[in-house]
Amino acid sequence: MALRVGRIPFLVCAPFFHDFLGRESEFSDVEFVDGAPSAHCAGLKNGSIHLSPASSITFAQKPDAFVLAPDICTSCSFEVRSVKLFSKMPIEELSHKMVCLTAQSMTSINLLKILLQERFGLEPVYKSGTYESTDDACLLIGDQALEENERHRFAYDYDLGALWQDWQHVPFVFGAWIIAKSALKPDLEQTLFRYLQATRDSVEKFRENPIQALDRWLACYPVDLPRSIVENYYSAIDYRFTDERKSSLSLFFEHAAALGLIEKAPTLEFLY
Template identity: 30%
Template sequence: MTLMRVGHFKSIPWIPPYAAHDAWPVTFVDCVSSTVIDLLRQVDVTPMATVDWFPRQQDWCRLENHGLWIRERAGSVLLFSPWPIEQLGGKEIAISDETSTSVRVLHALLTGKYGLSLGTWRRGVVENDQHTPRLLIQNQAVHEIARRRFEYVYDLGHEWRKWQGVPLVPAVWVYRRGLSSDKTRFIADLLDSSLGEFSERTGVHIESHRHRNGWTASTQTVERLLRNFEYRMNVEAERGLEAMRSELPVVLPQLIK
């Protein structure tokens, strides 16, 4: 029997969906949010960055109410800067290679909320550079905030909610159109089981993922960060999804090197 191929994110916000990692009878395909679209032929079911799913809805369907949304603050979708955000007009910004959704959120915030003209943004972050503003997500953001190197740190989940009044939805779970209902139900049941398992043995699963993936953040830090996220979409999250569809650029107009 051929196992279903499931996109596997190793980053911190995704621990609950993969809590019972070793018990999943599937083939995991390791990826991050920015690489999923390059691996679509290799997966049957996967989390997908919201902005990547919008133009692919004809081929990829939502998996019930499974997704990832931010309650108030993400704690791991962060803009680091030596200057206040109001002074970033025309400045170069370094962008994490892992991000798809948050780079468009930052674009919308700077142009729509703050009315700034944008400079050139570049992919890739030089770790020792303490002068270039940078957008980091997930593990990279957690590591950078621990260094305390930048005077100004902006949480994009919080900035978005203050502006739009709805939560930010970084990703949704999707499956390839045409996948049988028994297979999609099977994966949805695995996700439900993992969420339940995680809630019962949170510390155990965080420790397991820390050791498996070599994370430096403490168990307490990770547990605190995970309280910022929800993994089942509700009415409020659906409103956030529609606001993103309306406000975020499909294609970034400024040059990203």
């Protein structure tokens, strides 16, 4: 049986996956499945994939089924730049206004709801689907958010990573490496540990030579952005799952549970 890995073809995940491109034959026991964070959230929960750098809220939705990789995640130094609320009006005026939500990430959706309700005391009207000109604001993530940054179509934009850190004084964890406990069986466990080490190596190689790594990544997953914007983006992203970030993730789950977005705040459980 192959280890099925959910791969997210967004720039934010390039450090995790660039080094595997063109080397798939060296990992014949690994099957990559491309998709958005929301697709991998569903795949983890229904058992169609074994692990992914998925939306962090996924762990809280079925915690007994998963463990977390203890040392790698997707977080930010302050601004994340690729998870943003774009608005026609100041954020304080969004009560009873229409906010369009991306369907790509439940973590970002829940984070936005927590921020708007608990930090700003707002009650917007939410809709899912494609942004329309009659909507007052929209939440975009990943490459779509980075591309929207360059269009300057909205009077206001708000970085959700910055809003959380300014409020809670800890960096937000948008994605965690979530591992289904089904991958801990004897026929997969060796492959799992080998794959995770190769992922750590991939992140390190990206740090050492981001230009070469991005050349490889963008050849497979091009984006409509100037190369300078792409390269500068990684100054905002941090992939270390520190104790501070683990505490931040638990705090996020507590807020989500308080608003009824998840059943309860789970205890974090790690691979080792």
